[in-house]
Amino acid sequence: xxxxxxxxxxxxxxxxxxxxxxxxxxxxxxxxxxxxxxxxxxxxxxxxxxxxxxxxxxxxxxxxxxxxxxxxxxxxxxxxxxxxxxxxxxxxxxxxxxxxxxxxxxxxxxxxxxxxxxxxxxxxxxxxxxxxxxxxxxxxxxxxxxxxxxxxxxxxxxxxxxxxxxxxxxxxxxxxxxxxxxxxxxxxxxxxxxxxxxxxxxxxxxxxxxxxxxxxxxxxxxxxxxxxxxxxxxxxxxxxxxxxxxxxxxxxxxxxxxxxxxxxxxxxxxxxxxxxxxxxxxxxxxxxxxxxxxxxxxxxxxxxxxxxxxxxxxxxxxxxxxxxxxxxxxxxxxxxxxxxxxxxxxxxxxxxxxxxxxxxxxxxxxxxxxxxxxxxxxxxxxxxxxxxxxxxxxxxxxxxxxxxxxxxxxxxxxxxxxxxxxxxxxxxxxxxxxxxxxxxxxxxxxxxxxxxxxxxxxxxxxxxxxxxxxxxxxxxxxxxxxxxxxxxxxxxxxxxxxxxxxxxxxxxxxxxxxxxxxxxxxxxx
Amino acid sequence: xxxxxxxxxxxxxxxxxxxxxxxxxxxxxxxxxxxxxxxxxx
Numbered sequence: 287x288x289x290x291x292x293x294x295x296x297x298x299x300x301x302x303x304x305x306x307x308x309x310x311x312x313x314x315x316x317x318x319x320x321x322x323x324x325x326x327x328x329x330x331x332x333x334x335x336x337x338x339x340x341x342x343x344x345x346x347x348x349x350x351x352x353x354x355x356x357x358x359x360x361x362x363x364x365x366x367x368x369x370x371x372x373x374x375x376x377x378x379x380x381x382x383x384x385x386x387x388x389x390x391x392x393x394x395x396x397x398x399x400x401x402x403x404x405x406x407x408x409x410x411x412x413x414x415x416x417x418x419x420x421x422x423x424x425x426x427x428x429x430x431x432x433x434x435x436x437x438x439x440x441x442x443x444x445x446x447x448x449x450x451x452x453x454x455x456x457x458x459x460x461x462x463x464x465x466x467x468x469x470x471x472x473x474x475x476x477x478x479x480x481x482x483x484x485x486x487x488x489x490x491x492x493x494x495x496x497x498x499x500x501x502x503x504x505x506x507x508x509x510x511x512x513x514x515x516x517x518x519x520x521x522x523x524x525x526x527x528x529x530x531x532x533x534x535x536x537x538x539x540x541x542x543x544x545x546x547x548x549x550x551x552x553x554x555x556x557x558x559x560x561x562x563x564x565x566x567x568x569x570x571x572x573x574x575x576x577x578x579x580x581x582x583x584x585x586x587x588x589x590x591x592x593x594x595x596x597x598x599x600x601x602x603x604x605x606x607x608x609x610x611x612x613x614x615x616x617x618x619x620x621x622x623x624x625x626x627x628x629x630x631x632x633x634x635x636x637x638x639x640x641x642x643x644x645x646x647x648x649x650x651x652x653x654x655x656x657x658x659x660x661x662x663x664x665x666x667x668x669x670x671x672x673x674x675x676x677x678x679x680x681x682x683x684x685x686x687x688x689x690x691x692x693x694x695x696x697x698x699x700x701x702x703x704x705x706x707x708x709x710x711x712x713x714x715x716x717x718x719x720x721x722x723x724x725x726x727x728x729x730x731x732x733x734x735x736x737x738x739x740x741x742x743x744x745x746x747x748x749x750x751x752x753x754x755x756x757x758x759x760x761x762x763x764x765x766x767x768x769x770x771x772x773x774x775x776x777x778x779x780x781x782x783x784x785x786x787x788x789x790x791x792x793x794x795x796x797x798x799x800x801x802x803x804x805x806x807x808x809x810x811x
Numbered sequence: 812x813x814x815x816x817x818x819x820x821x822x823x824x825x826x827x828x829x830x831x832x833x834x835x836x837x838x839x840x841x842x843x844x845x846x847x848x849x850x851x852x853x
Contacts, residue, residue, distance in 0.1 A: 360823075564841060
């Protein structure tokens, strides 16, 4: 490590004291379920924007996807386009305002609760909760792995110790302080991330001779693309992969569309729309959210690609060759440790730590509330209580830690894309229908949710070869890693499952209207 | 543009910047809109 460990530990301790203090503030202000679950519906717009952005952007975006940009190039900027256009503008303006208003009218306190109340259906609440409880630990474990890898490489702490300590600190304020503690700490962490990423962009371009020179140098490296990547369609780090090639399909369908669209139906983000008192707060949050996301993913993808120029100039190798054990998740940390001044390394380290903690805290909270509020209550164990939700949160945290020890180390970006794809496929059509239909059809929503989740799983397990080969179900049942040939093997499950889910919803809605007898009551809109 | 020869890349950068400005413009133009909904559902 380039930076003095003592300095980093001292600054980290100051940061942790600040985080714990904000967590304690959230704990003191939490008087009941509304505070614990939706932060009392009185959150300041800047806190909302920073919390939303910091939850949205994790180590996955900075380390994982930055590493992918180092490997595949600047084409990842299209994910930033979707992150801002869909993840902020459309999410807040089109979905956020409706979600806030309907959530407030129905007194919904979680995403599954919102779905259940919009459709007047315990099934919708329970099933949405089930998808979260089953699917979110995968994403959570990826965030844990990213954070622990970073702490291990920075402080030379054993990986197991890093992972458990990291989870325990976040768990402390999430379990005790609920969403108020999560959002207060998110705001601090978001601020640190913004500062860190801004400095990273500036220093990277300064070090490489300026914007034009650095980008030109990167474009000139196209003949250094490894043979295996060139055969997959990669043309360089400052150009898009060949249209329709396996790498193009992976970049566009899995990374850009999978994550870009998937963010619209992320339960941990949707619940934040219900934490403000009026639409004015959402309007103001858009002002902060757009630049924040630009400075997160835009910088990560740009700097990620440019690490090739740095490593080529300093070591004569491309970024992929500079990765530790070939793991692309190590490229950004290696670049920062090798290239940046000591003081800024500390800031970047804090920014990365903050990114991991902010996302992790939100995931812990959503998993705990889904299990403790949406699922356990529905099994007839009595009224909701904070103590039960807190216990459920601890259970989900432990499950995620166990999963983190089982999952491979280079899973961060893929696990993120998988979870976002699952959420979009299962929830997005039914969520949009609930928000924009005067009489949302429960029948159509049920069909859409089941069809979307099932199609996503089947395509993941039997067709999309990067997952199907790893899972081994297809090989076990059919003797082949994927049951369909290329190019289908490179098409992300989202691209199949989301349109299918939307189509099933439309067909179900039409059938329901024809029957003239919707199963659920009139909608909330 | 910006030293990037492939239009598919620099158009992406322009769009990212454009959406960011769009977010900022929307927030500023609607700074005080929506305040009347404060007591919805309360």
